[in-house]
Amino acid sequence: MENAIFRVQPEPQVPMYINNQETAQPAVSSAFIEANTTAVAFSEIQEKHIIPVYVKDNEPLISQADFITSTADAVSELFRGEQILQPQIRVSHPIKGRTPDARHKPASQLQEWEKTLYYERMMFVIEVPTIMDTIDGNLLTLTIGGVKAYNLDNLYNKKGAAEHFKLFVGFKNLVCTNMCVRTDGYLEDFRVNTIEQLRAGIYRLLDSYDQHRHLQQMQKLTExxxxxxxxxxxxxxxxxxxxxxxxxxxxxxxxxxxxxxxxxxxxxxxxxxxxxxxxxxxxxxxxxxxxxxxxxxxxxxxxxxxxxxxxxxxxxxxxxxxxxxxxxxxxx
Structure with missing residues (x-):
């Protein structure tokens, strides 16, 4: 079934780095989710957003930036030689704060360095446009991503409590940017204690996903x-x-x-x-x-x-x- 997916011959290898050492071309498609979300750059999450901590010991949870980086590393390794786009990231439910020295200021007078921010919910996708197929005239490309929603975690605990993640691999319909995900490409409540466990889960999901079967399932819907x-x-x-x-x-x-x-x-x-x-x-x-x-x-x-x-x-x-x-x- 190797012919079930059409691969465009990639340019000389374009690995996907998000640590500014090397940059793949940006994704050009429109939003994969709308609702009340906002698009943000990876650099903003990495450099400007604070990281929630466990209340009882002030230890940090796994950050959204680390989640994205771990997934990007796995995609780059497992799809070596393919073209890989930068992650598209959307966030919602902002949690705002301020530095202690600005506690008495009116909100309208706050300077940027006096504000703190993180988003309770984040979803990202990483597109592999050289792995594709066409269904009913619609071009589909392989897409990997995840969701981190801090509202699912028990922040009133100590470090070591399981953290909740959602992982997926599927296809994006480029005609409409609709996400196509099936059961074997989705971990709906993946719980880990460490970033190493998170990385292992990402590799297991990508290894077990049957992309040919997924494409066949969607193709049959046209009949x-x-x-x-x-x-x-x-x-x-x-x-x-x-x-x-x-x-x-x-x-x-x-x-x-x-x-x-x-x-x-x-x-x-x-x-x-x-x-x-x-x-x-x-x-x-x-x-x-x-x-x-x-x-x-x-x-x-x-x-x-x-x-x-x-x-x-x-x-x-x-x-x-x-x-x-x-x-x-x-x-x-």
Whole structure:
């Protein structure tokens, strides 16, 4: 299955360094997540953001900069010879403070050196554009990244308490920058005590991920379509799902998308430039999947990857129903 991925012959090796010794070309695609996030440079995180500490002993947690660096090192080593872009980083939920000598100043009079800042939640992606494939005319490139959300950690503890990380490897659809992630490319709650354990987890994930199987799974979605009537029923059932009893929901494949995301899916069924319905109202499952991953961009960082994985599971379950291999409550 080596031919499942098309590799562009790379320029002379372009390793990815983020310590300013050498710089790869910047990524040019638009935001992979929107919500309430802000784009930041690696240098800003490394040089300007303070690092949270454990309250009981003042020892630092693993920093977001160290997380990004560890991932970048693993990508550079395992994908040697490929072109690797600089990390794209987005942050949310700023935690602001000030230095002690500025404690009595009005906020409007604070100087820059008197302010402190870190962001509670951070997500980054590192793109490998020379590892790619095309599905339904959409170019996909291999993408690796992670999430660090300090709100998941117990900061009222001592150093040595497990810290929470999310790791993923998948593909980015360059047409829309939608993230395509499946179960074997995702560690949803990876807990470590040291940066060495974090690095080991990154290597294990990249080693175990089956990119060929992932691409085949997405390619098969192009082979099946639903009618406008089926889409209407599907969307209605999706809105009904959260209101079912707990017992009933246990019998139905989980759907993590809320009402606001489903409204976006409905709107884009008619209006999305790349993934809207055909003239007869039909929509293939690849396009439906991208309507969901597109709507996922409005999700907060700490829930983004869970919904990304849920989208491919949901589309694949619908595919099984259309092939007659299983029943789907959403289409019945």
């Amino acid at each position: 099946h379509s639903i009618s406008e009537q089926q889409f209407a029923q599907l969307l209605g059932r999706c809105r009904m799902y959260p209101h079912l009893s707990t017992a009933d929901r246990k019998q139905i494949p989980t759907l993590l998308y809320g009402d606001s995301q489903l409204t976006t899916v409905c709107r884009d069924y008619y209006k999305d430039v790349n993934f809207c319905k055909q003239e007869d109202g039909r929509l293939n499952l690849w396009k439906l999947y991208n309507l969901f991953t597109g709507a996922n961009k409005s999700t907060y960082i700490d829930q983004f990857l869970d919904r990304s994985v849920n989208a491919i599971d949901f589309a694949t379950q619908l595919q099984g129903a259309l092939e007659g291999r299983s029943a789907s409550w959403y289409l019945n």
